[in-house]
Amino acid sequence: MARARSEERRGDIVRAALEVIAERGYRGATLGAVAERVGLSQQGLLHYFPTKDALLVAVLQERDRWDTSGAGDREGWRLDLLDSLVEYNAMRPGIVQTFSALLGESVTDGHPARAFFTERYAQVRENMARVLRLEYGERLPGGLTPEQAAPLLTAVMDGLQYQWLLDPASVDMPAAFRDFLKLLTGEQRRGPGSGGS
Amino acid sequence: MARARSEERRGDIVRAALEVIAERGYRGATLGAVAERVGLSQQGLLHYFPTKDALLVAVLQERDRWDTSGAGDREGWRLDLLDSLVEYNAMRPGIVQTFSALLGESVTDGHPARAFFTERYAQVRENMARVLRLEYGERLPGGLTPEQAAPLLTAVMDGLQYQWLLDPASVDMPAAFRDFLKLLTGEQRRGPGSGGS
Structure with a gap:
C-alpha cells in the first residue's frame, strides 16, 4: 500500500x-x-x-513508454508511427531539448545518465530492426538490411533534432525525416526512364 | 608584433x-x-x-579548419573525404566526445556555444550541398536534391557519434556511415533481377 x-x-x-x-x-x-x-x-x-539527472532520466523513460504505446503487441517503434513522432516532436521543443542536452552530457566519463542511454539505444536499434524486418524482410528497398538501417534511422532522428533546436527557421525537421524515410524505403528514386511520380 | x-x-x-x-x-x-x-x-x-567553453569552441573551430583543409580551393567538405573523416574520428574519441558534449549543451537556453554551432551547421549544410551539386548535379542517384541530402548527411554523422561513444563495441561507426553514403549515392540497390554486386 x-x-x-x-x-x-x-x-x-x-x-x-x-x-x-x-x-x-x-x-x-x-x-x-x-x-x-x-x-x-x-x-x-x-x-x-x-538528483536532477535521476528525475530527467525518469521523464525520458516515461516519454519512451508513452511514445511507443501505440505499437500495441509489437512492443516497439512502428515505422509508420515514426513519421508522426517526428512531427509531434517538432511541436514540443522543451522535451526534445532536454533529451538532446542530457544525451550530450551522457557521453562524458562517469555520467549518471550514460547507462540509461546506452541501454536505450541498444533497445531502440533492436526494436527498429525487428519492425523493419516485419515490414520489408531481409532487405529494404534501398538495399540495406534491417540491422544496417536501424542505427541510421536512429542517428538521423537525433542528429536532425540538434540542427532543428539550434535553428528552427532553417531546418524543417519533419520534412527532412520524411526525405530519409523515402531514401530508406525506396519510395523516391531516379532511375533511367522512371520519370518520377 | x-x-x-x-x-x-x-x-x-x-x-x-x-x-x-x-x-x-x-x-x-x-x-x-x-x-x-x-x-x-x-x-x-x-x-x-x-572560460572553458570559449577554449573548447576555439578547439572545435581549429579542428574544422584542419579537417576541411584537404579540400583546397573548394573550401569545404569533399564527399570522398567524409568517409575517411569518419574513420579518422573513430580513432579519436576524446575530441568527438568533446564535440558531442558541447553540442548537447549548446541547445540549452543562452549557452555560450550556441552561436558557434548554429553558424557551423548553416555553413556545413551549405558546403555539403555545394559539393553534392558539383558531384551529382541537381539530383542524387538516391533521388534527393543536394539541399535535401545535406542536413541528413550531417545528422547521420552526429547521430552515429552518440551511439558509438556510448557503445563502441556495438556500433561500427565508419561501416554505418558507409552504408548511408551508399544509400545516398545509389551504390547499393536491390532491383528486380539486379542480383546484387
Missing part, C-alpha cells in the same frame, strides 16, 4: 517535471520548480529523485 | 587543449590541465580564453 502510494507520487512528479520542461526547457526545469508544481518541499522531492 | 605573439600563444593553447582532450576526454580537459601543459598559470590562460 505504501509502495503503491510511493509509485503514484513518483508518477505525479514525473508528470509535473514534463510540464515544467515543456514550459521552461532544460535549464528552467529545476528541482525547485518541479517540487513547487507538485506541492512538495525540495527536500521532499529529493526523497523520490535524489 | 604584440598581436602576432598573442595569436601565436592562442594557437599554442588550442594545440595543448587538443592534446589534453585526446588524453583525458571532455571532463579531464580542465583549464588547469591545459594551462599546465602550455606552461601558463591558470590566471594567465584566462587572459586568452575567459
Whole structure:
C-alpha cells in the first residue's frame, strides 16, 4: 500500500517535471520548480529523485513508454508511427531539448545518465530492426538490411533534432525525416526512364 | 608584433587543449590541465580564453579548419573525404566526445556555444550541398536534391557519434556511415533481377 502510494507520487512528479520542461526547457526545469508544481518541499522531492539527472532520466523513460504505446503487441517503434513522432516532436521543443542536452552530457566519463542511454539505444536499434524486418524482410528497398538501417534511422532522428533546436527557421525537421524515410524505403528514386511520380 | 605573439600563444593553447582532450576526454580537459601543459598559470590562460567553453569552441573551430583543409580551393567538405573523416574520428574519441558534449549543451537556453554551432551547421549544410551539386548535379542517384541530402548527411554523422561513444563495441561507426553514403549515392540497390554486386 505504501509502495503503491510511493509509485503514484513518483508518477505525479514525473508528470509535473514534463510540464515544467515543456514550459521552461532544460535549464528552467529545476528541482525547485518541479517540487513547487507538485506541492512538495525540495527536500521532499529529493526523497523520490535524489538528483536532477535521476528525475530527467525518469521523464525520458516515461516519454519512451508513452511514445511507443501505440505499437500495441509489437512492443516497439512502428515505422509508420515514426513519421508522426517526428512531427509531434517538432511541436514540443522543451522535451526534445532536454533529451538532446542530457544525451550530450551522457557521453562524458562517469555520467549518471550514460547507462540509461546506452541501454536505450541498444533497445531502440533492436526494436527498429525487428519492425523493419516485419515490414520489408531481409532487405529494404534501398538495399540495406534491417540491422544496417536501424542505427541510421536512429542517428538521423537525433542528429536532425540538434540542427532543428539550434535553428528552427532553417531546418524543417519533419520534412527532412520524411526525405530519409523515402531514401530508406525506396519510395523516391531516379532511375533511367522512371520519370518520377 | 604584440598581436602576432598573442595569436601565436592562442594557437599554442588550442594545440595543448587538443592534446589534453585526446588524453583525458571532455571532463579531464580542465583549464588547469591545459594551462599546465602550455606552461601558463591558470590566471594567465584566462587572459586568452575567459572560460572553458570559449577554449573548447576555439578547439572545435581549429579542428574544422584542419579537417576541411584537404579540400583546397573548394573550401569545404569533399564527399570522398567524409568517409575517411569518419574513420579518422573513430580513432579519436576524446575530441568527438568533446564535440558531442558541447553540442548537447549548446541547445540549452543562452549557452555560450550556441552561436558557434548554429553558424557551423548553416555553413556545413551549405558546403555539403555545394559539393553534392558539383558531384551529382541537381539530383542524387538516391533521388534527393543536394539541399535535401545535406542536413541528413550531417545528422547521420552526429547521430552515429552518440551511439558509438556510448557503445563502441556495438556500433561500427565508419561501416554505418558507409552504408548511408551508399544509400545516398545509389551504390547499393536491390532491383528486380539486379542480383546484387
